[in-house]
Amino acid sequence: MGLLASCKPNKTSQSIKTNKKVIVIGAGVAGLSASKYLKDKRIDVIVLEAQEKIGGRLKTDRSLGISFDEGASWIHGPEGNPITEIAKKSGAKTYLTSDDKVEVFDTDEKSYSEEKLASAEEKFMEVLSDFNGKKDKSFGEVFYKGFPQYKNDKLWTYMLSAFLEFDSGGDIYKLSSKDFYDDETFDGEDIIITNGYDKVADYLAKGIDVKLNTKVTEVNYDAEKVKIKTSKGNFEADYVLITVPLGVLKNKIISFRPELPIKTQKAINSIDMGSVNKFLLVWETAFWDENLQYIGYTPETRGKFNYFMNVKKFANANALMTFTFGDYSIKAEQMSDNEIIEEIMNHLRVIYGKDIPKPIKMLRTKWNTNPYTFGSYSFATNGVRTKEYEVFEEPIDDKLFFAGEHTIREYRGTVHGAYLSGIREAKKITEIIQK
DSSP states (O other): OOHHHHHOOOSSOOOOOOOOEEEEEOOSHHHHHHHHHHHHTTOEEEEEOSSSSSSTTOOEEOTTSSOEESSOOEESSOBTOHHHHHHHHHTOOEEEOOTTSEEEEOTTSOBOOHHHHHHHHHHHHHHHHTOOOOTTSBHHHHHHHHOGGGTTOHHHHHHIIIIIIHHHOSOTTTBBSSSTTOSOOOBSOOEEESSOTHHHHHHHTTTOEEETTOOEEEEEOSSSSEEEEETTEEEEESEEEEOOOHHHHHTTSSEEESOOOHHHHHHHHHSEEOOEEEEEEEOSSOOSOTTOSEEEEOOSSTTEEEEEEEGGGTSSSOEEEEEEEHHHHHHHTTSOHHHHHHHHHHHHHHHHOTTOOOOSEEEEOOOTTOTTTSSSSEEOBTTOOTHHHHGGGSOBTTTEEEOSGGGOGGGTTSHHHHHHHHHHHHHHHHHHHHO
């Protein structure tokens, strides 16, 4: 039986007679999916959430009249993806963002021909599929040693950034050259949620007892019952499911008594958090080709505002969304809004001319310095094999459990991965209770 089948919740839920109590730390998708499963089994479960909202990295800002999803935006591979059905039930609206409707521009104001783009992308996928990495070398090191001809090729710099760094979350000089693409995908072209991904979180949270603004500071699992210290007092449970982002664990925001097993702590230390940030800009009028879904740009600096999504294709707004990836994304978080806008406009002026107007509004993210995440999503870094992800699947003393996108190798870095990991751990807890 495959992972998806084994993690799929039963349509008919059978109640379990028990006085056991479960506490879930974190109200992101992993925590909410697990809590929903447990509640459907009539198991006593409460969720402790440090923020003033549910959803974790599902966060929608509607302040500009557009649903700007700061975290997840797309359902990756909607065919067979569990989030697809949940999105429908939640009232989320989706739109197929066609990767084919793209034009990529060079710094000389000219666009690359369709033939050159197609040829480069075909070669890019060929190189990646045959890539022979080394455990102690980053992807960037191995790639440029094997293909030095692409070192100063701006189109290849663009593809390595907008494709690989975006997908994996990691800078190519930190990304594992062995396991950069060993995860799995569902079928179908990606679809974007247009009216807010938070609808998915709201749907999963229905009927769940979530205590907001409750920051967990310590988990003590030394006795029969697990004791939890928080900013809103102490809690006690038989089982605790920890679904906070990897960045929170890496920064030791929560202390554990006794300390976590060596292999668990090693996995926390080894896997890294990537940095992908988003920028939504709104203008009074659109000056770009409104038929395009994406606009590419090939600056010399990797990860620097090289990919623009035409939001006007699916929203009633003159808006573009652009991104930063890898190490440049970390650097950009220290830049002011005005500095960011100027850098973005410098790229757009090359493409569309010096007289284009400045945006009237901008929204941005800062995931790397966000104290509730310390990064966007996890990736296998240099010197690390993705088997480290599987360490989190092992319960500690049958009392501590872990879920989240960083705990599921096959679907890491995704909403559906977080969802499936939550179901996986909820089933384990249920089975232990039934023994």
